Amino acid sequence: MFVDSHCHLDRLKLSHHDGDLNRPLEQARVAGVEAMLCVGIQLEHYEDVLRIARNNDDIYASVGVHPSENEGEEPSVERLVELADDPKIVAIGETGLDYYYGNDTQAQQQSRFAAHLKASSITKKPTIIHTRDAREDTLAIMREHADTAVGGVMHCFTETWEMAEQAMELNFLISFSGIVTFKNAEALREVAEKTPLENMLIETDSPYLAPVPYRGKSNEPAYVVEIAKKIAELKGVSVETVAKVTSENFYRLFKIPKRVSN
Template sequence: MFIDSHCHLDRLKLEEFDNNLDNVIDAALAEKVNTLLCVSVTLQDFPAMAEQTAKYDNVWLTCGAHPLNQDDEIDPEQLTNLATHSRVIAIGETGLDYFYAPETKPVQLDSFRKHVRVANQLNKPLIIHTRDAQEDTLAILRAEQAENVGGILHCFTESWEMAEQAIAMGFYISFSGIVTFKNAAALREVAKKVPSDRFLIETDAPYLAPVPHRGKQNQPAYVVEVAKHLASIRGTSVAEIAKQSSENFHRLFPQTA
């Protein structure tokens, strides 16, 4: 069995699936992807996301605001209230992105700190997005005592040095379809080094479809391709990648086991 540790079901173009999310879930189950973590990117859209996925027992949720979605200042009370939803198992997606929006750095930093504080208050792990912001990301995680809750550095594309420091704080490193891309040799070297009890797999659907589905809309069923490439990189079997990544997910989120 496989777990897609990061997807955005509410962002899929459902017209490709006969306008029915059931078809997305069924396609995943057909590939033995039996658990999905549907990740929030804005607080405003969280209620609709929760309603859209309500009937699926195998879909868990997060609550937070992506660092590139900072039109409104984060209200910690609103985040806290929304994140008490029974299927919310993590806070985020939060973090820092200086690649696409360095001009919003002050707002991103403030939002990130607030997310970590709410995570500690609710004792829920964090889902971290970080791009071109290694030093600030690690500094905030340390300053705000994120090691108390841990979490996931999702869709990881940074250095082994960053991964190593995050792992030391109790975080997991999640690999997406990027690890299958031709220009991702450096990332594949990182993927070789992450300890077996600290990696996860994800799609980030509908984005970043892995080889051999490049150019298509991504979907949770495609996480199997990430597992296949990771198995090749690490010199192990796909079954072992599925087993280990699932065990890691359930260790971080015991309520999903």
Template sequence: MFVDSHCHLDRLKQNSEELAQTLTFARQRGVEHFLCVSVSVNDYPEMVNTVAGFSDVSVSCGVHPLHQEDACDFETLLSAASSDKVVAIGETGLDYYYSEDTKDVQVQSFIDHIKVANETGKPLIIHTRDARQDTLDLLKQYKAPETIGVLHCFTEDLPMAQAAMEMGFYISISGIVTFKSATELQQVAKAIPLDRLLIETDSPWLAPVPHRGKQNQPGYVVEVGEFIAKLRGISVNELAEATTANFYRLFSGIKANGKG
């Protein structure tokens, strides 16, 4: 069985009935759990309401680095993220590719998220693009030894992945790995130890081949898994079992909540 370790179900252009059909399609393909990831604390209550009827959907809470217009202070973030419903903090991180002009705000927001993860004991979900050294440096400076997490939708190089794994982080690969241009990422996906690997869709964005150009959806995590399994020369079942076990090991609060 697969899990979609990172999706944005509230961002799909679907009504409640269509969303239910989308999740049914994914379940029929062998996807047993979905982590719906927050990009704005302001939108978090609405996101929770969107997925409230699905027992196999868990949620995170945080502010995406490209959504700093929705930035909140530490206490507001801590209060929202302390909910028993929340299994992870984020997504957070740094993105200098699209928004270097908000660097200072991004850095402070990232620090706040790391501190909230330290205080709540919940894992971090990190988005990083063109900010390799700052991402690693801030984690080294502010992360508690026991705080772990995942670098999601990973598109950086192997040395960054190795540095993150040394700090206890997992690496999650999205449908980008199926793109013909993603030769470096494909090598990274082959090199990551199987016990540190996660897979995701990041839907509704980044649909994998052969669905590229369509709105992405959680059921397409199967294509991501199949592609990586072929890259690594292992069976799809082995890839699915390992990444699913890694998911529940990292997001241990899901099992504690009786899900999964």
């Protein structure tokens, strides 16, 4: 029923699962999570991310380099296209701009972001975008390089309604994480209220940003249900409706045949 559209399964905290990744995956399935997208943030860990997807029919993967990753292989357009040539890789990213820690790497981030968007256009695989304290530059680069026929998603969205509107005009969905459940996130909840369900995804970004009532704990895909509950509350619809529409959005965006439950 539910889809966790953005998680980092290769980074889950497994100490309370006896080191066994299958345990949180099974807990997610029991909770009703029928698909997960394991998102890459470093090319050095590409094989780890892809292996998880290949070993599980309900898990997909992406290839990309997070804007805050300053070491390791730099992602050229050609390299991203090469690595994306696998049926389990359904997206390019996570990419984008993150100026939170200063401006020392802004030029590098901008060049890298453009490369991901160009690879997305070539492969016809959507882009997963991270943006933090870089609203104007993010939109400017999207306008210049994003392929609106391919689109993508603004992951873990925490920006303004005006930015959400402009991203949706470029054929990007808006994805809400556990932050929408936080006590101090009233402004974000207002954005979620305004965002049409047809333009929305939900995600955990696990192992980070666990939603209420799990805040302070390591996040897991099963907790995406709590995000769906909050969105349903904000919109005055059923949790089942949120699950159905956001799941359909996920399959449509990433061109994945919808899974048939047993």
